[in-house]
Amino acid sequence: MRTGTARPFRAREKLVGYRLIATDCAWAEGEGDRVEGPVDALLLLTTGRETALERLTGDGAAQLRAVRDRAR
DSSP: OOOSOOOOOOHHHHTTTEEEEESSSSOEEOSSEEEEEOHHHHHHHHTTOGGGGGGOBSHHHHHHHHHHHHHO
């Protein structure tokens, strides 16, 4: 039984064009503008938790913050 009204985040679609790079372990994924930060913040981002954006740096992170702010 499904509860709640949350819609899927569709991270694969929303994060196309970004390169996610962990700064605290050897992990990177994707191609495009850089989004850098701790792996836990990147994980939160991929699950749609926008609060993680404040912990991320890079041109890609700035673009994602701008998109978030326009949607508000």
